[in-house]
Amino acid sequence: MRAEHIKIGTSPPISFEVGSGECLAIDGPSGSGKTRLLRALADLDPFSGRVFFDGAEQSEMPGPAWRGAVRFVAAEPVWWTDTAREALPPDEACRSRAVRVAAAIGLPAAALDQPLQQLSTGERHRLSLARALADNPKVLLLDEPTSGLDPAAVALVEELIRYRLLSGNTVVLASHDAAFSKRLANARIALGKKPLTAHAP
Amino acid sequence: MSYVALTYWDLVLASLLLLINGAISFGFRLNLERSLAISAVRMVLQLALIAVLLKFIFASDxxxxxxxxxxxxxxxxxxxxxxxxxxxxxxxxxxxxxxxxxxxxxxxxxxxxxxxxxxxxxxxxxxxxxxxxxxxxxxxxxxxxxxxxxxxxxxxxxxxxxxxxxxxxxxxxxxxxxxxxxxxxxxxxxxxxxxxxxxxxxxxxxxxxxxxxxxxxxxxxxxxxxxxxxxxxxxxxxxxxxxxxxxxxxxxxxxxxxxxxxxxxxxx
Incomplete structure (x- = not known):
């Protein structure tokens, strides 16, 4: 994936290239625009700049097709269903992949059928990873993938990301866990803090 | 039984009922007298205007x-x-x-x-x-x-x-x-x-x-x-x-x- 001259807040334009099997970490303090950059890469907000993946430009692909390949996983997962399984694509291959991913990060298949309200924050967070990987996207844009997880679960998520990298995925990572992102990333970019405006709108 | 056309006097009689609303507003200090009067006048004028317009349009057909x-x-x-x-x-x-x-x-x-x-x-x-x-x-x-x-x-x-x-x-x-x-x-x-x-x-x-x-x-x-x-x-x-x-x-x-x-x- 290649990004050219993406403008986020007051940071200078951002350009980078991250290949298949590589992991790019985005650093920067809170409010520096890490999430906005990831959302721009997933084409969730209008922004200035260009993004390419697999020879195609973002603006030339239909939004849903782009986001089918370039998957943004939010820091705070939200659900619109009672159980995780209902939120999965109906396709059988996707469903069994989600079950395998869930198992890899320490969740039994039964967790997919449990009411989400009865699960812990960490469990819901891991289920959102399983949901995001169900249809096998090529690029993962992970926003704080370890928030709310205990050290054992962090290790499992790290192993999952490593496995995805080995199988050719591209990962762009924004994490406050410096040690975690240092272990995974081949490259890093830093965003500056945007100056606080004196008056809120 | 046949259709009974209303006279303008009948309408004035009916409008007296608004005085009840006015009295309630005044008695309970609802401050609605003004808007009440305005809405009533609007209603009368709008319907009268529509009647004139429709009469003209129906006549032209x-x-x-x-x-x-x-x-x-x-x-x-x-x-x-x-x-x-x-x-x-x-x-x-x-x-x-x-x-x-x-x-x-x-x-x-x-x-x-x-x-x-x-x-x-x-x-x-x-x-x-x-x-x-x-x-x-x-x-x-x-x-x-x-x-x-x-x-x-x-x-x-x-x-x-x-x-x-x-x-x-x-x-x-x-x-x-x-x-x-x-x-x-x-x-x-x-x-x-x-x-x-x-x-x-x-x-x-x-x-x-x-x-x-x-x-x-x-x-x-x-x-x-x-x-x-x-x-x-x-x-x-x-x-x-x-x-x-x-x-x-x-x-x-x-x-x-x-x-x-x-x-x-x-x-x-």
């Missing part, structure tokens, strides 16, 4: 005045719905979204009524076409307004859910399908309860009017039944197209949620 009057109704429809929404799409698109669906649905159903059911000659005969159009649009407007409100509030509240679903590669219509379904339901409820309670809770206004004007209750009921079917059909069309239009205008062609296109109407 021509196509263009009928069309012009229908266009005036369209403009009023858009303005009415849009200005009562707490959140609406900003700019002219907001008015088009508010007025377009109920008016288009009303037009289609009214044309169906005058051609296929009533068989008016000519089909645009304003005596049939305009009152039917007005009644249908007025009701479809209420349904469409509910849809726009429900969907704008829902999208605002469930922004994260919609964006999560979009991020998973769903199209805008799939990502917003739950909200659409809820809004269409909300928009259909009034006409369904109107049909279910017609004649039990109250005799509908049009049927009352026809009976007062000397029609047989049986004939009046037939007209009322037809009108309610027409309203139900038009409401369905208006509600569905308002829901689809809302989704289209609240997202862009890249299937991104664009809630900044909504503006809050200040408190009235």
């Amino acid at each position: 021509a196509f263009w005045p009928t069309l012009l009057f229908a266009m005036l109704m369209l403009a009023a429809t858009g303005y009415e719905v849009a200005s009562h929404q707490s959140r609406r799409i900003s700019g002219w698109r907001g008015y088009a979204l508010a007025g377009g669906p109920p008016f288009a649905a009303g037009l289609v159903t009214a044309l169906f009524a005058v051609t296929a059911i009533i068989g008016a000659e000519p089909w645009y005969a304003p005596r049939f076409f305009l009152p039917i159009l007005g009644m249908i649009v007025g009701n479809a407007l209420a349904g469409a307004g509910l849809v726009l409100d429900t969907i704008a509030d829902g999208a605002n509240r469930e922004r994260q859910v919609i964006e999560t679903r979009l991020a998973l590669g769903q199209s805008r219509f799939v990502a917003m399908s739950d909200i659409m379904r809820r809004s269409v339901r909300a928009g259909m409820l009034p006409i369904m309860s109107m049909m279910a309670t017609a004649g039990i809770v109250a005799i509908p206004g049009m049927m009352t009017g026809q009976i007062l004007a000397g029609a047989e209750p049986g004939d009046a009921a037939k007209y009322q039944i037809m009108i309610l079917f027409l309203i139900a059909g038009a409401t369905g069309l208006a509600v569905l197209s308002a829901a689809c239009g809302s989704v289209l205008l609240m997202t862009d062609e890249r299937h991104r949620l664009r809630l900044e296109r909504l503006q809050s109407n200040g408190s009235p």
